[in-house]
Amino acid sequence: MRKLIKNKAAYTKIVGGLVALLLMIIVGVLVFWETSDAIDLPNDDANTSKDTVTDMASTVFGLLPIVALVIVAGIIIAVIMGFGGGRKGI
Secondary structure (H helix, E strand, O other), X not given: OHHHHHOHHHXXXXXXXXXXXXXXXXXXXXHHHHHHHHXXXXXXXXXXXXXXXXXXXXXXXXXXXXXXXXXXXXXXXXXXXXXXHOOOOO
C-alpha cells in the first residue's frame, strides 16, 4: 500500500477502473432492457418468470451505482488517513 503514495499513476488507474465500472453498469443495463423487451414467450409460466427476473433486475440495477460510491468513499477515507504521515492510508 505504501507504494501507491509514490506512484501517481496508480490514482489514474483507480479512476479509470471506476469509470470502466460505471460504463459497464450502464451498458449492461441498456443491453438487458433492450433484450428483455424483445423476448416474447408463449407460456404463462415463462412470462411470470420473465416478470420476476425483470423486477429483480430493476432492483439490482438500482443498487449497482452504490457499489461505485462505496469504492470511491473507501479510497477517499484511505487518502484522508494517509494525511499527517500515517502509514495506514493508501
